[in-house]
Amino acid sequence: MTTELKIGQLAKDVGVNIETIRYYERLGMLSPTARLPSGYRLYNREAQRRLRLIKNAQALGFTLHEIEELLDLRVRSKARCGDVQRKAEAKLRRVEAKVRDLQALARALRSLIHNCRAGQPTDRCPILKALEDERHGKGRTVRKEVN
Amino acid sequence: MTTELKIGQLAKDVGVNIETIRYYERLGMLSPTARLPSGYRLYNREAQRRLRLIKNAQALGFTLHEIEELLDLRVRSKARCGDVQRKAEAKLRRVEAKVRDLQALARALRSLIHNCRAGQPTDRCPILKALEDERHGKGRTVRKEVN
DNA sequence: CTTGACTCTGTACTATGGTACAGGGTGTAT
DNA sequence: ATACACCCTGTACCATAGTACAGAGTCAAG
Numbered sequence: 001m002t003t004e005l006k007i008g009q010l011a012k013d014v015g016v017n018i019e020t021i022r023y024y025e026r027l028g029m030l031s032p033t034a035r036l037p038s039g040y041r042l043y044n045r046e047a048q049r050r051l052r053l054i055k056n057a058q059a060l061g062f063t064l065h066e067i068e069e070l071l072d073l074r075v076r077s078k079a080r081c082g083d084v085q086r087k088a089e090a091k092l093r094r095v096e097a098k099v100r101d102l103q104a105l106a107r108a109l110r111s112l113i114h115n116c117r118a119g120q121p122t123d124r125c126p127i128l129k130a131l132e133d134e135r136h137g138k139g140r141t142v143r144k145e146v147n
Numbered sequence: 148m149t150t151e152l153k154i155g156q157l158a159k160d161v162g163v164n165i166e167t168i169r170y171y172e173r174l175g176m177l178s179p180t181a182r183l184p185s186g187y188r189l190y191n192r193e194a195q196r197r198l199r200l201i202k203n204a205q206a207l208g209f210t211l212h213e214i215e216e217l218l219d220l221r222v223r224s225k226a227r228c229g230d231v232q233r234k235a236e237a238k239l240r241r242v243e244a245k246v247r248d249l250q251a252l253a254r255a256l257r258s259l260i261h262n263c264r265a266g267q268p269t270d271r272c273p274i275l276k277a278l279e280d281e282r283h284g285k286g287r288t289v290r291k292e293v294n
Numbered sequence: 295c296t297t298g299a300c301t302c303t304g305t306a307c308t309a310t311g312g313t314a315c316a317g318g319g320t321g322t323a324t
Numbered sequence: 325a326t327a328c329a330c331c332c333t334g335t336a337c338c339a340t341a342g343t344a345c346a347g348a349g350t351c352a353a354g
Contacts, residue, residue: 006330006331007330007331008329008330008331017312017313018331019312019313019314020311020312020313022332022333023311023312023313027311036320036331038319038320038321038331038332039319039320039331039332039333040320040321040330040331040332041331041332049279050279052278052279052280052281053275053278053279056277056278056279056280057278058311060252060255060256060278061249061252063310063311064310064311065310070275070278073269073272073275074269074270074272074275076269079268079269080265080266080267080268080269081263081264081265081266081267081268081269081271081272081273081274082263082265082266083269084263084269084272084274084275085260085263085265085274088256088259088260088263088274089260091256092253092256092257092260095249095252095253095256096253098208098249099246099249099250099253101206101207101208102207102208102242102245102246102249103246104207105207105242106239106242106243106246109235109238109239109242110239112232112235113232113235113236113239122220122221122223123221125220125221127217127235128200128217128220128221131199131200131203131204131217132196132197132199132200132203133199133203134199153300153301154300154301155299155300155301164342164343165301166342166343166344167341167342167343169302169303170341170342170343174341183301183350185301185302185349185350185351186301186302186303186349186350187300187301187302187350187351188301188302205341210340210341211340211341212340
């Protein structure tokens with residue numbers, strides 16, 4: 001059987017846009033395994049797995065750059081599973097921190113909703129007041145995104 | 148006392164780039180409270196609170212667009228708790244959904260990490276294997292961002 | 295009255311993760 | 325042999341969230 005797919009078949013199979021596949025190629029993340037004389041790209045099962053890995057890892061909150069690192073680890077045979085594990089652990093810590101932040105915000109929002117019943121003006125909103133806090137003054141670096 | 152700050156002082160105070168303040172102004176999120184005859188922007192304490200609110204809310208993962216909504220609630224003095232309550236409830240639901248997404252993501256990461264035995268070569272790494280799964284084949288929509 | 299720090303406007307550029315053409319060539323079924 | 329789906333390259337464009345100038349004007353100290 002032919003395991004070689006043309007770009008449109010691969011796109012449909014994995015559920016991504018054709019342009020996205022070519023975009024990943026531009027980034028050096030996913031090359032066709034062959035080309036027809038016409039220039040048509042051909043992809044084998046390995047490429048298909050690689051593309052699926054990209055999409056799945058993305059759904060877990062990894063950036064394309066981080067995914068490149070994971071892919072590199074997989075390809076470099078001297079790299080060990082522990083390297084992958086450490087990257088996953090670092091990502092997990094960032095995700096957990098983000099969850100804590102959002103839970104704090106959810107608590108503040110619940111408190112706002114609770115205190116809002118009496119028809120007070122919005123300039124006494126606890127959430128808005130809380131957000132005005134000088135938690136990040138004078139050049140302090142704010143921990144950024146989860147990604 | 149003079150509560151009016153020039154842009155550089157405000158930037159230093161809150162810990163953001165001067166260009167960022169002007170960028171927020173272009174977006175209509177933060178206007179100077181006055182201008183000197185020379186055109187220099189002046190900001191009062193209220194503007195300072197507003198800027199801090201933007202940065203704090205951003206650190207919690209809100210987009211600038213969502214922050215605009217929060218700011219609108221605060222500034223419209225006719226807005227009462229009823230208005231705020233509805234906005235806050237909608238926001239809370241989005242935050243809670245976000246927390247659930249992130250927790251699912253964290254569980255997936257923990258499970259991957261747990262199954263990973265550090266000494267194995269990466270071509271047997273369960274994390275990478277799992278990421279190759281056909282969890283999202285044939286047009287399945289992958290839940291997107293973590294934000 | 296000059297120096298240096300600060301500010302102004304306007305435009306261009308960065309990164310991230312794509313999407314959308316234009317203007318061709320290819321492959322195959324009828 | 326011709327219609328039509330598919331593919332090619334190249335470039336431009338989208339949103340988000342800024343950053344980096346250029347070239348000019350302003351302000352305060354010495």
